Amino acid sequence: xxxxxxxxxxALVLDSEGLSKLAAGDRRAxxxxxxxxxxRARVVVSAVTLTEVIRGDSRDAxxxxxxxxxTVLPVTVEIARRAGELLGATGLTGHRYALDAxxxxxxxxxxxxxxxxxxDLDDINRLVEEPGRPKPQWVVVVHV
Numbered sequence: 001x002x003x004x005x006x007x008x009x010x011a012l013v014l015d016s017e018g019l020s021k022l023a024a025g026d027r028r029a030x031x032x033x034x035x036x037x038x039x040r041a042r043v044v045v046s047a048v049t050l051t052e053v054i055r056g057d058s059r060d061a062x063x064x065x066x067x068x069x070x071t072v073l074p075v076t077v078e079i080a081r082r083a084g085e086l087l088g089a090t091g092l093t094g095h096r097y098a099l100d101a102x103x104x105x106x107x108x109x110x111x112x113x114x115x116x117x118x119x120d121l122d123d124i125n126r127l128v129e130e131p132g133r134p135k136p137q138w139v140v141v142v143h144v
Contacts, residue, residue, distance in 0.1 A: 015100070044110065116139050
């Protein structure tokens with residue numbers, strides 16, 4: 001996490017691209033995973049993200065290896081409601097944004113500090129913005 005020192009604990013949240021890159025052995029994604037492990041952070045993925053990544057073929061083996069080392073969180077009623085509220089607050093609509101909103105709601109529920117690995121910086125940054133919280137406590141969105 002170049003230039004930013006994070007305290008022990010917290011969480012690393014993976015969206016579909018974060019999970020895919022980690023499964024593919026991407027150097028940057030692995031570095032974030034190693035940093036999370038050193039800080040004793042939870043590494044999590046929303047169950048909805050599996051819908052975007054798993055295809056039922058041999059390429060899934062690498063994804064399953066990653067999943068065996070992290071926590072898959074269910075989409076609860078609370079998270080689904082919060083995701084809907086995030087969509088309403090940002091004005092984003094459509095299924096693509098709905099999945100991003102579930103990932104964002106999952107990230108917002110994690111203990112701070114939170115880092116979210118994504119390829120979708122603009123939408124995710126809008127969805128995790130927390131004007132009522134001091135900016136140093138916001139979810140840090142990192143492009144992978």
